[in-house]
Protein backbone atom coordinates (compact mmCIF):
# COMPACT_ATOMS: atom_id res chain seq x y z
CA UNK A 1 0.00 0.00 0.00
CA UNK A 2 1.34 3.48 -0.80
CA UNK A 3 1.36 6.37 1.63
CA UNK A 4 -1.30 8.27 -0.26
CA UNK A 5 -4.25 6.07 0.75
CA UNK A 6 -7.37 8.27 1.05
CA UNK A 7 -9.37 8.58 4.25
CA UNK A 8 -12.61 6.58 4.10
CA UNK A 9 -15.44 9.07 3.58
CA UNK A 10 -17.41 7.68 6.52
CA UNK A 11 -14.87 9.22 8.92
CA UNK A 12 -15.52 12.74 7.71
CA UNK A 13 -18.39 14.53 9.42
CA UNK A 14 -19.90 17.01 6.98
CA UNK A 15 -20.19 20.49 8.48
CA UNK A 16 -23.66 22.00 8.46
CA UNK A 17 -23.65 25.20 6.41
CA UNK A 18 -23.76 28.44 8.41
CA UNK A 19 -27.31 29.49 9.14
CA UNK A 20 -28.94 26.05 9.18
CA UNK A 21 -31.32 25.49 12.12
CA UNK A 22 -32.27 21.99 13.22
CA UNK A 23 -34.91 21.42 15.90
CA UNK A 24 -35.42 17.76 16.88
CA UNK A 25 -38.21 16.46 19.12
CA UNK A 26 -38.03 19.49 21.35
CA UNK A 27 -40.19 19.84 24.43
CA UNK A 28 -40.39 22.51 27.10
CA UNK A 29 -42.00 22.06 30.50
CA UNK A 30 -42.14 25.00 32.90
CA UNK A 31 -42.23 23.93 36.53
CA UNK A 32 -44.26 26.34 38.61
CA UNK A 33 -45.09 26.11 42.30
CA UNK A 34 -48.58 24.81 41.53
CA UNK A 35 -48.18 22.77 38.33
CA UNK A 36 -46.00 21.72 35.41
CA UNK A 37 -46.84 23.77 32.28
CA UNK A 38 -46.15 21.78 29.11
CA UNK A 39 -45.42 24.63 26.70
CA UNK A 40 -44.03 22.68 23.73
CA UNK A 41 -44.22 19.02 22.80
CA UNK A 42 -42.22 17.09 20.20
CA UNK A 43 -41.41 20.01 17.92
CA UNK A 44 -39.13 19.21 14.97
CA UNK A 45 -38.24 21.47 12.09
CA UNK A 46 -35.43 22.27 9.70
CA UNK A 47 -34.66 25.76 8.47
CA UNK A 48 -32.29 25.90 5.52
CA UNK A 49 -29.67 28.66 5.37
CA UNK A 50 -30.97 31.93 3.97
CA UNK A 51 -34.67 31.06 4.30
CA UNK A 52 -37.26 33.44 5.74
CA UNK A 53 -39.44 31.35 8.04
CA UNK A 54 -42.43 32.73 9.96
CA UNK A 55 -43.95 31.11 13.07
CA UNK A 56 -47.65 31.69 13.75
CA UNK A 57 -50.11 30.17 16.21
CA UNK A 58 -52.61 31.07 18.91
CA UNK A 59 -51.52 33.12 21.89
CA UNK A 60 -49.60 31.04 24.41
CA UNK A 61 -48.72 28.21 22.00
CA UNK A 62 -45.00 28.58 22.66
CA UNK A 63 -43.70 30.68 19.75
CA UNK A 64 -41.58 32.94 21.94
CA UNK A 65 -40.38 29.97 23.98
CA UNK A 66 -39.19 28.23 20.80
CA UNK A 67 -37.41 31.38 19.65
CA UNK A 68 -35.76 31.84 23.07
CA UNK A 69 -34.40 28.31 22.87
CA UNK A 70 -33.02 28.90 19.36
CA UNK A 71 -31.34 32.02 20.78
CA UNK A 72 -29.74 30.08 23.66
CA UNK A 73 -31.69 32.20 26.15
CA UNK A 74 -33.48 29.14 27.51
CA UNK A 75 -32.66 25.44 27.37
CA UNK A 76 -35.22 22.88 26.21
CA UNK A 77 -36.45 20.19 28.60
CA UNK A 78 -36.06 17.50 25.93
CA UNK A 79 -34.79 17.16 22.36
CA UNK A 80 -31.98 19.02 20.59
CA UNK A 81 -31.49 22.30 18.77
CA UNK A 82 -28.49 23.08 16.60
CA UNK A 83 -27.55 26.30 14.85
CA UNK A 84 -25.06 25.90 11.99
CA UNK A 85 -24.51 22.34 13.20
CA UNK A 86 -23.70 23.06 16.87
CA UNK A 87 -25.87 23.31 20.00
CA UNK A 88 -26.52 26.75 21.47
CA UNK A 89 -26.09 26.42 25.25
CA UNK A 90 -26.01 30.20 25.82
CA UNK A 91 -26.66 33.40 23.82
CA UNK A 92 -23.98 33.97 21.18
CA UNK A 93 -24.49 37.16 19.13
CA UNK A 94 -21.83 35.95 16.69
CA UNK A 95 -24.09 33.06 15.74
CA UNK A 96 -27.59 34.39 16.41
CA UNK A 97 -28.94 37.95 16.47
CA UNK A 98 -32.22 38.62 18.30
CA UNK A 99 -34.79 41.41 17.88
CA UNK A 100 -37.73 41.69 20.30
CA UNK A 101 -41.10 43.48 20.13
CA UNK A 102 -39.81 46.37 22.19
CA UNK A 103 -36.65 47.86 20.73
CA UNK A 104 -35.19 47.70 24.29
CA UNK A 105 -32.55 50.34 23.64
CA UNK A 106 -30.63 52.04 26.44
CA UNK A 107 -32.20 55.52 26.58
CA UNK A 108 -28.98 57.20 27.76
CA UNK A 109 -26.94 55.89 24.81
CA UNK A 110 -27.04 57.22 21.25
CA UNK A 111 -28.20 55.00 18.38
CA UNK A 112 -24.63 54.11 17.44
CA UNK A 113 -23.63 53.46 21.06
CA UNK A 114 -26.63 51.12 21.38
CA UNK A 115 -25.55 49.24 18.25
CA UNK A 116 -21.95 49.11 19.48
CA UNK A 117 -22.92 47.82 22.90
CA UNK A 118 -22.52 44.07 22.20
CA UNK A 119 -19.12 44.78 20.62
CA UNK A 120 -18.03 46.83 23.65
CA UNK A 121 -18.92 43.86 25.86
CA UNK A 122 -16.59 41.71 23.76
CA UNK A 123 -13.73 44.21 24.07
CA UNK A 124 -13.69 45.28 20.40
CA UNK A 125 -11.66 48.49 20.02
CA UNK A 126 -13.53 51.78 19.83
CA UNK A 127 -12.57 52.56 16.23
CA UNK A 128 -13.50 49.11 15.04
CA UNK A 129 -16.83 49.08 16.82
CA UNK A 130 -17.73 52.57 15.61
CA UNK A 131 -17.01 51.51 12.01
CA UNK A 132 -19.08 48.35 12.36
CA UNK A 133 -21.97 50.20 14.03
CA UNK A 134 -21.97 52.75 11.23
CA UNK A 135 -22.08 49.98 8.60
CA UNK A 136 -24.98 48.32 10.42
CA UNK A 137 -26.88 51.64 10.74
CA UNK A 138 -26.34 52.27 7.04
CA UNK A 139 -27.66 48.81 6.22
CA UNK A 140 -30.93 49.55 8.06
CA UNK A 141 -31.32 52.97 6.41
CA UNK A 142 -30.21 55.09 9.39
CA UNK A 143 -27.07 56.61 7.95
CA UNK A 144 -26.64 60.00 9.65
CA UNK A 145 -28.86 59.18 12.66
CA UNK A 146 -26.14 57.59 14.80
CA UNK A 147 -25.83 60.53 17.22
CA UNK A 148 -29.51 60.61 18.11
CA UNK A 149 -30.86 59.23 21.37
CA UNK A 150 -33.83 56.83 21.34
CA UNK A 151 -36.29 59.57 22.41
CA UNK A 152 -35.35 61.47 19.23
CA UNK A 153 -36.30 58.52 17.01
CA UNK A 154 -39.71 57.27 15.80
CA UNK A 155 -40.93 53.76 16.71
CA UNK A 156 -39.89 52.40 13.30
CA UNK A 157 -36.45 54.00 13.59
CA UNK A 158 -35.95 52.49 17.05
CA UNK A 159 -36.72 49.06 15.63
CA UNK A 160 -34.21 49.73 12.84
CA UNK A 161 -31.59 50.44 15.52
CA UNK A 162 -32.54 47.22 17.23
CA UNK A 163 -32.14 45.29 13.93
CA UNK A 164 -28.75 46.98 13.39
CA UNK A 165 -27.70 45.86 16.88
CA UNK A 166 -28.85 42.29 16.10
CA UNK A 167 -26.78 42.28 12.91
CA UNK A 168 -23.67 44.15 14.09
CA UNK A 169 -21.71 40.93 14.72
CA UNK A 170 -22.83 39.55 11.35
CA UNK A 171 -24.47 36.36 12.67
CA UNK A 172 -25.86 34.02 9.99
CA UNK A 173 -29.19 33.79 11.86
CA UNK A 174 -31.60 36.56 12.91
CA UNK A 175 -34.50 35.71 15.25
CA UNK A 176 -37.32 38.23 15.50
CA UNK A 177 -40.16 38.08 18.07
CA UNK A 178 -43.09 40.23 16.87
CA UNK A 179 -40.69 43.07 16.04
CA UNK A 180 -43.31 45.30 14.38
CA UNK A 181 -46.32 44.56 16.59
CA UNK A 182 -46.17 47.90 18.41
CA UNK A 183 -45.96 49.98 15.21
CA UNK A 184 -48.83 51.64 13.33
CA UNK A 185 -50.02 49.85 10.20
CA UNK A 186 -48.26 52.05 7.64
CA UNK A 187 -44.94 51.92 9.50
CA UNK A 188 -45.38 48.17 9.90
CA UNK A 189 -45.82 47.70 6.13
CA UNK A 190 -42.77 49.88 5.42
CA UNK A 191 -40.70 47.99 7.97
CA UNK A 192 -41.74 44.68 6.39
CA UNK A 193 -40.40 45.89 3.03
CA UNK A 194 -37.26 47.21 4.71
CA UNK A 195 -36.66 43.89 6.44
CA UNK A 196 -37.06 42.03 3.14
CA UNK A 197 -34.53 44.39 1.56
CA UNK A 198 -32.04 43.81 4.40
CA UNK A 199 -32.63 40.05 4.25
CA UNK A 200 -32.06 39.98 0.47
CA UNK A 201 -28.89 42.08 0.88
CA UNK A 202 -27.39 39.95 3.66
CA UNK A 203 -28.63 36.40 2.95
CA UNK A 204 -29.40 35.79 6.65
CA UNK A 205 -31.61 32.98 7.87
CA UNK A 206 -34.60 34.70 9.50
CA UNK A 207 -37.11 33.17 11.92
CA UNK A 208 -39.88 35.67 12.58
CA UNK A 209 -42.83 35.40 15.00
CA UNK A 210 -46.04 37.28 14.30
CA UNK A 211 -49.77 37.29 15.06
CA UNK A 212 -50.54 38.92 11.71
CA UNK A 213 -51.39 36.35 9.06
CA UNK A 214 -51.03 38.99 6.34
CA UNK A 215 -47.54 39.87 7.56
CA UNK A 216 -46.70 36.16 7.74
CA UNK A 217 -47.61 35.41 4.11
CA UNK A 218 -46.17 38.71 2.83
CA UNK A 219 -42.73 38.09 4.34
CA UNK A 220 -42.25 34.33 4.35
CA UNK A 221 -40.70 31.66 2.22
CA UNK A 222 -42.29 29.21 4.65
CA UNK A 223 -44.94 29.58 7.36
CA UNK A 224 -45.01 27.19 10.31
CA UNK A 225 -48.35 26.96 12.10
CA UNK A 226 -48.48 25.82 15.72
CA UNK A 227 -51.33 24.32 17.76
CA UNK A 228 -52.57 25.71 21.09
CA UNK A 229 -50.52 24.75 24.13
CA UNK A 230 -48.83 22.33 24.28
CA UNK A 231 -47.44 23.78 21.05
CA UNK A 232 -46.88 21.34 18.19
CA UNK A 233 -46.44 22.00 14.50
CA UNK A 234 -49.74 21.47 12.68
CA UNK A 235 -48.87 22.83 9.23
CA UNK A 236 -45.83 23.93 7.25
CA UNK A 237 -46.67 26.01 4.17
CA UNK A 238 -44.37 26.94 1.32
CA UNK A 239 -45.10 30.48 0.10
CA UNK A 240 -44.17 30.45 -3.56
CA UNK A 241 -45.28 34.01 -4.34
CA UNK A 242 -42.61 35.74 -6.44
CA UNK A 243 -40.15 38.22 -4.96
CA UNK A 244 -39.99 41.11 -4.56
CA UNK A 245 -43.31 41.00 -2.77
CA UNK A 246 -45.65 43.86 -3.64
CA UNK A 247 -48.66 45.52 -2.04
CA UNK A 248 -50.80 44.38 -5.02
CA UNK A 249 -50.18 40.73 -4.12
CA UNK A 250 -52.14 41.19 -0.89
CA UNK A 251 -55.42 41.17 -2.82
CA UNK A 252 -54.52 38.25 -5.12
CA UNK A 253 -56.09 34.76 -4.96
CA UNK A 254 -52.80 32.99 -4.19
CA UNK A 255 -52.21 35.27 -1.21
CA UNK A 256 -55.81 34.86 -0.01
CA UNK A 257 -55.79 31.08 -0.15
CA UNK A 258 -52.55 30.83 1.85
CA UNK A 259 -53.92 33.21 4.49
CA UNK A 260 -57.20 31.24 4.63
CA UNK A 261 -55.35 27.97 5.09
CA UNK A 262 -53.47 29.39 8.11
CA UNK A 263 -56.62 30.97 9.51
CA UNK A 264 -58.52 27.65 9.34
CA UNK A 265 -55.93 26.12 11.69
CA UNK A 266 -55.98 29.05 14.08
CA UNK A 267 -59.78 29.42 14.08
CA UNK A 268 -60.14 25.79 15.17
CA UNK A 269 -58.20 26.60 18.31
CA UNK A 270 -59.78 29.99 19.07
Ligand SMILES: Nc1ncnc2c1ncn2[C@@H]1O[C@H](COP(=O)(O)OP(=O)(O)OP(=O)(O)O)[C@@H](O)[C@H]1O
Nearest residue numbers: 030032037039058059060061062063064065066229
Ligand atom coordinates in the same frame (compact mmCIF):
# COMPACT_ATOMS: atom_id res chain seq x y z
N1 LIG B 1 -41.37 31.12 32.78
C1 LIG B 1 -42.57 30.52 32.60
N2 LIG B 1 -43.17 29.84 33.61
C2 LIG B 1 -44.35 29.22 33.43
N3 LIG B 1 -45.04 29.22 32.27
C3 LIG B 1 -44.49 29.89 31.25
C4 LIG B 1 -43.24 30.58 31.34
N4 LIG B 1 -42.96 31.15 30.15
C5 LIG B 1 -43.99 30.84 29.33
N5 LIG B 1 -44.91 30.10 29.99
C6 LIG B 1 -46.14 29.53 29.42
O1 LIG B 1 -45.77 28.75 28.29
C7 LIG B 1 -46.70 28.93 27.25
C8 LIG B 1 -45.99 29.43 25.99
O2 LIG B 1 -45.59 30.80 26.19
P1 LIG B 1 -45.02 31.68 25.00
O3 LIG B 1 -44.81 33.04 25.53
O4 LIG B 1 -43.87 30.97 24.39
O5 LIG B 1 -46.23 31.66 23.95
P2 LIG B 1 -46.45 32.56 22.66
O6 LIG B 1 -47.01 31.65 21.63
O7 LIG B 1 -45.22 33.29 22.32
O8 LIG B 1 -47.57 33.56 23.17
P3 LIG B 1 -48.01 35.01 22.61
O9 LIG B 1 -48.44 34.76 21.21
O10 LIG B 1 -49.16 35.39 23.49
O11 LIG B 1 -46.82 35.91 22.74
C9 LIG B 1 -47.76 29.89 27.76
O12 LIG B 1 -48.86 29.15 28.21
C10 LIG B 1 -47.08 30.61 28.89
O13 LIG B 1 -48.00 31.00 29.87
